[in-house]
Amino acid sequence: MTFVYIQGLLCFAFLPSGRGQGGHHVGDAALHGCVTALSLLRTGLIPQALNPAHEHVALSGLVAKENVLFVYTFYLFYPLTNMNSCICARNFSWDYCQVNVCHNGGTCVTGIGEDPFICICTDGFAGDTCNLTETGPCSPNPCKNDGSCKIVAPTRRGDVFNEYVCKCQPGFEGAHCQTNVNDCANKPCKNGAVCRDLDGDYACQCPSPYVGKQCQLSCISLLGMEGGAIVESQISASSLHYGILGLQRWGPELARLNNQGLVNAWTSAAHDRNPWIENNMQKKMRLTGIITQGASRMGASEYVKAFKVASGFDGSAYTAYRAEGQRRDKVFIGNADNDGTKTNLFDPPIVAQYIRIIPVVCRRACTLRLELVGCELNGCSGPLGMRSRLVSDGQLSASSAFRTWGIDTFTWHPHFARLDKQGKTNAWSPANNNRSEWIQVDLEKTKRLTGIITQGAKDFGVVQFVTVFKVAYSNDGESWSAVKQENSGKDKLFQGNVDNNTHKKNLFEPPFYARYVRVVPWEWHERVTLRMELLGCDD
Incomplete structure (x- = not known):
């Protein structure tokens, strides 16, 4: 049976095996329309696949609307394998998949390739309309585990x-x-980690402070209490002590490791029976340890001898730290004097935004200086060697270098641009204060860059620093790409320093891979003057 559709007219044409005619007519207009269509078929204007043999066609069940237009669209249901294409009227189209002709749960799809439609067959079936049972050595699939x-x-x-x-x-x-396969056979886990074999994979249980797929990364960055990357507004406490008739303020913002001065630490108020000091890291971080230190007040040593640690994500709910497998809160051993440092590791590490130190036993008063140790959650935020000199002098270059009073001895070389470098000339400064100057680091191989820490300096008492800068990167030292803003695609302007000594940390989000990194000062105070550290990892 062939279905021929003319605009406004649907004909059901039965194709008998022998000559003859039968059926009945519903109207002259309908008959004329169908006969015209069949005449077009016989003259070759309609594809001959419809009816290449029969001269007489019985018409039955005719449906007509208004007068027949001699433009047409048609489609064929049977036999489907004889169908080649359809001729559609102007401004009209037909979806071959309006009626699903695919068998056995197959899906009919149009608009793929030259065929008017294709059938996507379910497992075990094949053929143009999924009407054949699939056979062969790969059906059903003999391979296990998604092979x-x-x-x-x-x-x-x-x-x-x-x-x-x-x-x-x-x-x-x-x-x-x-x-x-035993994926642990080749001992992929490093730094004493325990390997656990999985289906098609492995997992490493890393001891603190190591992280990463193979525990290959050290999560031991100093997070900014000593350097100033953690600003005063991020530090709070339950109370503070006022000394000498209220003239001395021992506030939480002073609780920075190795802080100097007459008033150089946090001390809780004498009436505070549940003292604490807290850091808001401003986002989730991985914390692997803490370094503590006491201080001297009025000539007497004061320090925290034992303390607990609690952490949280919102600043309201906190969880006390417990060693793995323990039911009691862990009490950490603190300091034994006012000036020495004591390091405690968190194993397992703490993942939190808020970290709270709770003194348990104090000498004379709960007086504390501290530094937090850890890294970003991705574990790739360690210093790449500017401060430690793993990056050699020869790996640093710049567009130019300034000489104070024109004296070579007071040249601000690019290899002086190391975080916390000391001395009379202890940073990089270019010959000119303009936006074409730059300093460049060659890491000698491609690394993953996740951030940068910047710092200013002084030139014979004059405070100088970079307030805004750009970052560019390259793999060959010739073709450069600037770090962009994610939303606008413009070159990103990083906010720099506000003084000559405080650390300012900026993250590269997302990170990038490069061998060469170039810092381009954009705005500055007094002169372009820069010390820095790059953050990232080899992964």
């Missing part, structure tokens, strides 16, 4: 599977990918 089957020979010889091969997913092997 893919590929036919390589049409016949099987004995019990050898030479007619197909299985391509296994990583972590599996065997003729049918049936064997789970």
Whole structure:
């Protein structure tokens, strides 16, 4: 049975095996329209696949609307395999998948390739309309664990599977990918980590302070109490002590490791029975340790001898730190004098935004200076060697270098641009204060860059620093890309320093991979003057 659709007219044409005619007519207009369509078919204007043999066609069940227009669209239901294409009227189209012709749960799809439609068959079926049962050595798939089957020979010889091969997913092997490989056999975990074999993978249980897939990264960055990257507004406490008739304020903002001066630490108020000091890291961080220190007040040593640690995500709910497998809050051993430092590691690490130190036992008063140790959650935020000199002098270059009073001895070389460098000339400063100056680091191999810490300096008492800068990167030292703002695509302007000594930390979000990194000063105070550290990892 052939369905011929003319605009405004649907004909059901029955194609008998012999000559003859039958059926009945519903109207002259309908008959004229169908006969015209069939005449066009016989003259070749409509594809002959519809009815290449029959001269007489019985018409039955005619449906007509208004007068017949001699423009037409038609489609064929049967026999489907004889169908080649459709001729559509202007401004009209037909969706071949309006009626799903795909069998056995197949999905009809149009607009792919030259065919008017294709059938996407379910497993076990094949053919143009998914009407055939799929057979062969790869049906059903003999490969286990999501292995893919590929036919390589049409016949099987004995019990050898030479007619197909299985391509296994990583972590599996065997003729049918049936064997789970011991992924821990090659000892992929580093730094004393314990390896656990998984299906097609492995997991490393890292001891603190190591992180990463293979525990290859050290999460031991100083997070900014001593350097100033943690600003005063991020530090709070339950109370503070006022000394000498209220003239001395021992506030939480002073609790910075190695802070100097007559008033150089935090001390809780004498009436505070549950003292604490807290840092808001402003986002989730991985904390792997803490360094504590006491201080001297009025000539007497004061320090925290034992303390607890609590952490949280919102500044209202806190969880006390417990060692793995323990039910009691862990009490950390603190200091034994006012000036020495004591390091305690968190194993396992703490992941939190807020970290609270709770003194338990204090000498004379709860007086504390501290530094937090850790890294970004990705574990890739360690210093890359500017301060430690792992980056050699030869790896640093610049557009120019300034000489104070024109004296070579007071040249502000690029290799002086190391974080916390001391001396009369202890930073990089270019010959000119303009936006074409730059300083460049060659890391000698491609690394993942996640951030930068900047710092200013003084030139014979004059405070100088960079307030705004850009960052560019390259893999060959010739073609450069600027770090962009994610929302606008413009070059990103990083906010720099506000004084000559405080650290300012900026993150690269997202990180980038590069061998060469270039810092371009954009705005400055007095002169362009810069000390810095790059953050990232080898991964």
